[in-house]
Amino acid sequence: MSYTLRKALQGLLLILGVTFISFLLMVWFGPDQTYTLIGKNATPAQIQEVRQTLGYDRHFLARYADYLVELLTLDLGASTSSGEPVSGMLARTVPVTLALMLPGFVLGNLLGVTLGMAAARRRGQWSDRLISGLSVTGMSISFLIIIIAFQVLLCTPYGLDLFPVRGWQVTDLPSYLRYVAVPSFALIFVTLGYNTRFYRAVFVEESARDHIRTAHAFGASPAVVMWKHVLKNSMVPIITRIMFSIPLVIISGSLLIESYFGIPGVGKITFEAITNGDQPVLKAVVGLTAAAFVLIQLAADLLYRAVDPRVA
Amino acid sequence: MFLGLGLVLAACDDDSERGAGATGGAHGFSVYRHAMDGAPSSLDPAQASNIYANFLAVNLYDTLYRYKYLARPYQLEPNLADGMPQVSADGLIHTIRIKPGVHFVDDAAFPEGKGRAVRAEDFVYSIKRHFDPVARAQGAWLWQGRIVGLDTWKANGANYDEDVPGLRALDERTIQIQLISPFPQLTHTLAQGFAAVVPREAVDHYGAEFAVRPVGSGPYRLSSFDSARAVLIRNEKFRKEPFDLEAEGFDPASQSGLGLERLADRAPPFSDRIEVEFIAEDAARWNALIAGEVDFAKVPVSQFDSVLETRDPPTLKPHLAQRFNLAANLESGFVRTDFNMDDRRVGYHPDPDQDARNRALRCAIVKAFDWDRRNEIFYYGIGRVFPGIIPPVAPEFDPEQDDSPVRRDLDGALALLSAFGWNAGNLPVLEYGYTSSVTERQMFEQFRSFMADIGYPQDKIRSLTFATYGDYARAYLNREVMLATTAWTMDYPDAENTMQLFFGPNASPGSNTANYNNEEFNRLYRASATMQPSPLRTAMFRNMNRLVIDDCATISGISRTLILLWRREVAVLPDRSFVGGFFFRFADAGDVGATGSEAR
Numbered sequence: 054m055s056y057t058l059r060k061a062l063q064g065l066l067l068i069l070g071v072t073f074i075s076f077l078l079m080v081w082f083g084p085d086q087t088y089t090l091i092g093k094n095a096t097p098a099q100i101q102e103v104r105q106t107l108g109y110d111r112h113f114l115a116r117y118a119d120y121l122v123e124l125l126t127l128d129l130g131a132s133t134s135s136g137e138p139v140s141g142m143l144a145r146t147v148p149v150t151l152a153l154m155l156p157g158f159v160l161g162n163l164l165g166v167t168l169g170m171a172a173a174r175r176r177g178q179w180s181d182r183l184i185s186g187l188s189v190t191g192m193s194i195s196f197l198i199i200i201i202a203f204q205v206l207l208c209t210p211y212g213l214d215l216f217p218v219r220g221w222q223v224t225d226l227p228s229y230l231r232y233v234a235v236p237s238f239a240l241i242f243v244t245l246g247y248n249t250r251f252y253r254a255v256f257v258e259e260s261a262r263d264h265i266r267t268a269h270a271f272g273a274s275p276a277v278v279m280w281k282h283v284l285k286n287s288m289v290p291i292i293t294r295i296m297f298s299i300p301l302v303i304i305s306g307s308l309l310i311e312s313y314f315g316i317p318g319v320g321k322i323t324f325e326a327i328t329n330g331d332q333p334v335l336k337a338v339v340g341l342t343a344a345a346f347v348l349i350q351l352a353a354d355l356l357y358r359a360v361d362p363r364v365a
Numbered sequence: 366m367f368l369g370l371g372l373v374l375a376a377c378d379d380d381s382e383r384g385a386g387a388t389g390g391a392h393g394f395s396v397y398r399h400a401m402d403g404a405p406s407s408l409d410p411a412q413a414s415n416i417y418a419n420f421l422a423v424n425l426y427d428t429l430y431r432y433k434y435l436a437r438p439y440q441l442e443p444n445l446a447d448g449m450p451q452v453s454a455d456g457l458i459h460t461i462r463i464k465p466g467v468h469f470v471d472d473a474a475f476p477e478g479k480g481r482a483v484r485a486e487d488f489v490y491s492i493k494r495h496f497d498p499v500a501r502a503q504g505a506w507l508w509q510g511r512i513v514g515l516d517t518w519k520a521n522g523a524n525y526d527e528d529v530p531g532l533r534a535l536d537e538r539t540i541q542i543q544l545i546s547p548f549p550q551l552t553h554t555l556a557q558g559f560a561a562v563v564p565r566e567a568v569d570h571y572g573a574e575f576a577v578r579p580v581g582s583g584p585y586r587l588s589s590f591d592s593a594r595a596v597l598i599r600n601e602k603f604r605k606e607p608f609d610l611e612a613e614g615f616d617p618a619s620q621s622g623l624g625l626e627r628l629a630d631r632a633p634p635f636s637d638r639i640e641v642e643f644i645a646e647d648a649a650r651w652n653a654l655i656a657g658e659v660d661f662a663k664v665p666v667s668q669f670d671s672v673l674e675t676r677d678p679p680t681l682k683p684h685l686a687q688r689f690n691l692a693a694n695l696e697s698g699f700v701r702t703d704f705n706m707d708d709r710r711v712g713y714h715p716d717p718d719q720d721a722r723n724r725a726l727r728c729a730i731v732k733a734f735d736w737d738r739r740n741e742i743f744y745y746g747i748g749r750v751f752p753g754i755i756p757p758v759a760p761e762f763d764p765e766q767d768d769s770p771v772r773r774d775l776d777g778a779l780a781l782l783s784a785f786g787w788n789a790g791n792l793p794v795l796e797y798g799y800t801s802s803v804t805e806r807q808m809f810e811q812f813r814s815f816m817a818d819i820g821y822p823q824d825k826i827r828s829l830t831f832a833t834y835g836d837y838a839r840a841y842l843n844r845e846v847m848l849a850t851t852a853w854t855m856d857y858p859d860a861e862n863t864m865q866l867f868f869g870p871n872a873s874p875g876s877n878t879a880n881y882n883n884e885e886f887n888r889l890y891r892a893s894a895t896m897q898p899s900p901l902r903t904a905m906f907r908n909m910n911r912l913v914i915d916d917c918a919t920i921s922g923i924s925r926t927l928i929l930l931w932r933r934e935v936a937v938l939p940d941r942s943f944v945g946g947f948f949f950r951f952a953d954a955g956d957v958g959a960t961g962s963e964a965r
Contacts, residue, residue, distance in 0.1 A: 084832065084833040084835040084836055085835055085836065085839050086835060087835075087839070088835045088836075088838040088839040088842060089834065089835040089838065090412075090501060090503065091503065091874075092414065092502070092503035092504055092505055092506045093503075093506045093875075093876050094506040094509070094865075094871055094875040094876050095506070095842075095874050095875070096874070096875075097874065099505070100874060102498040103498075103501065105498075106498060106499070106501055131573045131574070132406075134406035134407065135406045135407050135576050135577050136407065136409070136572075136573030136574050136575065136576035136577065137573075137574055137576065137577045138574065145591065146591075146592075201648045201649075201652075204648070204649065204652050205652060208652065208656055209652050209655050209656045210655060210656065211655070214656065217656075217658060218649065218652045218653045218656045218658050219593075219642070219644070219649055219652075219653055219658065220593075220594075220642075220658070221593065311593075312645070312646055312649075313646050313648070313649045314649070315593040315594065315642060315643075315644060315649070315653075316593060317591035317592045317593040317594070321592045321593070322592055325404075325406070325592060328833050329406065329833075329835070330833070330835055331406075
């Protein structure tokens with residue numbers, strides 16, 4: 054109980070810190086939306102009117118207090134660009150992003166674990182070098198180039214022309230698979246190198262431990278050693294990596310994919326909010342991401358204890 | 366597994382109205398798919414300040430007037446109005462009747478969800494909104510100081526129940542506008558998305574959300590809208606007016622072969638559904654066009670080389686010509702780099718001698734600027750370079766004018782610098798502003814290389830970069846940028862719209878971002894502002910153009926050529942300028958669109 058309370062208090066402080074700093078950055082360094090909302094030949098009085106309607110003339114602390122109240126009540130206000138309620142925008146876009154990113158994220162990690170394991174098991178052999186070399190190659194190519202190359206190769210008459218170039222007219226499972234395939238391939242391609250190298254390093258480190266040598270000495274097969282001992286004892290770093298990737302994958306990782314594949318997800322509206330200075334949307338995304346981090350941290354702590362009894 | 370399925374269901378596209386317009390004509394279901402290189406954030410006509418918002422606004426709502434679909438030069442045509450305005454002899458009172466039997470689309474904002482008839486009062490309300498600070502409208506500049514009582518109405522608190530003497534609904538169908546002084550461009554302003562007619566009930570019903578819940582009387586109604594696309598479906602209530610090819614300005618010599626003849630005598634809108642894809646990324650837009658997922662796209666400059674067989678006139682490579690039609694449209698505006706005349710280092714100076722030296726410096730910079738290379742490197746050499754501030758698309762443009770102000774003259778520039786005592790040691794630091802991007806950076810570097818040719822030290826030409834356009838606009842509207850490059854898109858085909866860019870009282874934060882203030886120019890502007898288009902007014906505009914050129918207040922300019930491609934099966938003549946989104950109603954995709962993205 055005290056552990057949970059301590060973690061919750063830490064989480065609360067984290068949320069306060071993140072929201073305060075991000076709000077400070079938004080207000081002092083973020084784009085001023087006034088000048089995109091004024092009409093041509095605006096007078097200083099009209100500029101002031103727009104500033105008032107945006108709330109820019111209010112004291113920073115008063116605005117920050119409102120922000121906290123909005124987060125607490127989940128009344129996130131309305132976008133200053135479109136007027137649409139922010140909660141509605143998030144309800145519409147977050148499921149799209151999750152559905153878009155989940156296959157690539159899951160498969161990317163599963164493949165990363167598998168390849169990392171294979172490389173670790175044959176450390177120093179040609180297959181390890183091949184996997185490591187391909188991983189570095191994958192990491193070296195720009196995500197943008199990968200997206201464009203996949204589009205051209207898989208979606209246009211210049212290539213195989215198998216999938217739509219862009220869009221999200223998802224009405225059922227087959228249409229979902231059609232639209233999610235190429236973005237997922239691109240995501241897997243770009244993340245596989247990072248994942249594989251990370252997991253390989255974890256498995257190599259674990260393989261060098263005494264209990265693994267003991268398991269080998271007891272005659273356990275290489276497969277049993279790898280799956281039962283190495284993988285199980287590597288779960289803490291694996292969980293950490295996966296859990297803490299989730300908020301980033303949802304918010305930032307999807308931006309390029311959503312833009313190039315024309316998918317109306319949360320990454321795109323976040324990017325537009327950043328460039329337009331749409332503070333209600335930004336505040337909501339930042340605040341909810343911080344909250345998601347805290348929840349994930351709590352969940353990760355619980356999972357650590359489940360996979361490793363030594364974690365107190 | 367369940368989580369995955371749940372996500373798929375939650376993420377499903379909620380655009381379920383595909384069949385809604387299918388009962389229309391004798392033809393099958395047709396879909397026109399249009400790629401746009403940007404996205405609107407609002408569909409409220411009061412906020413239709415950019416081309417993307419305007420495209421959608423004029424399809425979801427009605428404006429009193431529009432431009433004829435095919436006539437060039439552009440000509441106004443009644444739209445919701447029953448005819449052209451009746452104007453009093455003194456030019457001050459405009460009376461406009463609206464067509465009978467026009468209805469808003471059915472919507473929950475109306476009693477029993479039934480769209481009511483459009484009334485003159487709706488137009489009055491729609492214009493008033495621009496003067497209501499709460500509406501955060503952006504079109505007030507069109508009518509500010511023009512209509513009797515409108516500014517006072519705002520000053521008195523913008524109470525919609527109070528009448529504006531100069532903006533009245535005489536009866537259900539008659540609008541009367543009383544001007545403070547003649548305003549020859551009034552009818553043009555009524556063809557803009559800003560002037561579209563909205564029902565008060567819907568604005569009240571939806572509040573701020575009205576921006577994404579359009580309720581209009583235009584040819585289409587909204588099916589879905591998000592950051593990636595907008596889907597419009599035919600408004601079955603839209604008035605049935607047979608399409609008259611001749612009346613729309615059809616020119617067989619230049620427009621035959623586009624399939625437009627098949628539209629004759631049918632009633633627009635011709636497509637049951639319009640899918641507007643917002644694709645800002647050049648590569649993705651091009652891939653979507655090539656893959657047949659959109660019917661129309663503006664070709665990115667980076668693709669011109671692989672698309673065009675010849676430059677003058679622009680023609681398509683044969684393999685593309687089999688699939689696409691091409692329009693090479695000169696933009697209705699221009700790009701220029703203004704000097705901030707308020708900056709004493711390069712602009713006006715109270716000391717007459719220094720003022721003259723500054724003018725010489727500006728003129729030397731203008732002479733050193735190489736427009737041909739700018740055009741070649743950044744616009745594939747097919748932009749149209751012209752001197753001054755009357756772009757080629759304006760009726761007042763003089764094709765015979767002396768083009769020496771845009772021809773590079775290094776000797777002349779060096780002579781000016783020398784004559785006025787400028788040298789590498791005393792030249793001021795030039796601060797060149799731009800929004801951070803690779804292309805803008807390249808333009809800055811090119812500018813610096815041009816100036817190097819007249820001995821301008823590289824370290825005295827500095828970049829002033831801004832993360833977003835909003836930040837850049839804030840800086841130049843606050844007179845903080847010495848050299849500001851901007852593009853101006855004309856609001857109507859009348860050079861008055863570009864003349865006002867250099868009218869002294871319009872100085873920043875107004876549109877006169879050069880903060881140019883020439884008494885003679887101002888006098889001519891005031892005198893011409895109330896004049897109808899005429900040879901005399903054209904001569905005055907050309908004189909004003911000459912003043913700006915002689916004062917070297919701006920490095921200007923170029924009108925970019927837009928390469929528009931669309932599938933040959935679609936009968937349409939796309940236009941991004943004054944006709945703008947009005948052409949959607951005339952786009953006939955036949956039945957081919959029905960087999961488009963859905964069938965892949």
